Amino acid sequence: MTQRIRELLDGAVADLEPGVSDPVAAVVRRGRAARRRSVLAAALVVALLGGGLAAGRQLVTTAREPAPAGPAELGRPPVPRVVGRTVVAGAMRLPIPDGWTAVENDPSRPCGDLHRTILLVVTGNRGCQNASVEVYGSERTYPGGTLVGDDLLDEDHRIVTPPVAMTLRGGEPAWMSESLEAADLAPDRYPEFAFWNVVTLPWSMVMLQLRDDGPAERKILDSIVTTPTEAGVLALPDSARSVSLTTPDAKGRNLPAGAARTKDQRTVAAVIALLRAQSDVVDDSAACADPGRPRAAVSLESATPTMVVITLGGGCQEAVSSAGGRVRLSDATLAQLKTLLGIGAR
Known part of the structure; x- marks a missing residue:
């Protein structure tokens, strides 16, 4: 896996351009x-x-x-x-x-x-x-x-x-x-x-x-x-100012220990490349995300901020981009994302 991470970093940085500076478009629930x-x-x-x-x-x-x-x-x-x-x-x-x-x-x-x-x-x-x-x-x-x-x-x-x-x-x-x-x-x-x-x-x-x-x-x-029309591979920005990843622990809880954010452009580009490489498209009729499952999320801060929500669990592990696209995501791919962001190594 270490070699695969290195390949992603080296390949992603080859044609790298600086990300566009833009505020994070997120809101915090006030429940x-x-x-x-x-x-x-x-x-x-x-x-x-x-x-x-x-x-x-x-x-x-x-x-x-x-x-x-x-x-x-x-x-x-x-x-x-x-x-x-x-x-x-x-x-x-x-x-x-x-x-x-x-x-x-x-x-x-x-x-x-x-x-x-x-x-x-x-x-x-x-x-x-x-x-x-x-x-x-x-x-x-x-x-x-x-x-x-x-x-x-x-x-x-x-x-x-x-x-x-x-x-x-x-x-x-x-x-x-x-x-x-x-x-x-x-x-x-x-x-x-x-x-x-x-x-x-x-x-x-x-x-x-x-x-x-x-x-x-x-x-x-x-x-x-x-009647959605956006199914397909994940729609993602070409570059981003930063990337963050939030993952749950063994009990399904989202805590700071399972999250990381970086502005390092090699890492940002590698994350985008890894997500873009996922090609197992989930058709609308086969989508299965439901509220009872734990979830992870990737946030890309760019001119058009993009979030990828990942539903976890056996038989239904899929990633959905806010910009369109839904694909199956393997445990190995999730592990690569965590490695890129340094989650679990701290």
């Missing part, structure tokens, strides 16, 4: 668990990571027009709209449940909670109404995570956990800030509208904000039908 740990730490991290928007707040969409068929290919998020009794955004089709309604956001309306309502956020100023389900077009592919570490104010001693991954009907990946089985989403734990979960569909450039308990959120997610 109850994170707030209890440190509101100040989360706020500082958001500021340090380039002023990322807090999950689900004030997301800017494009001009009001029908959602494009392939928003990821056009490089802009779709504008959600209603067709019959279905909310359409990108490759996502969300049926409006019986007894529910769907409305567009209107900043002039008074603040309040919209029960049994899907709110379509079609303008940059979303107003101050909250709905059971909110749908945005968004360039933010990362839904947020939980700060973990001994010192949450020290970037060398903290990590932000990878998103929880699942596969929607039709094959589109969905990434969540909170597992549907998490204690914070247990029924009756909080009053209605006090729940908080953010779900991103990175290929469709769509974000959902869900304000109900885990079982209710699962019903919404299970009802979604998708």
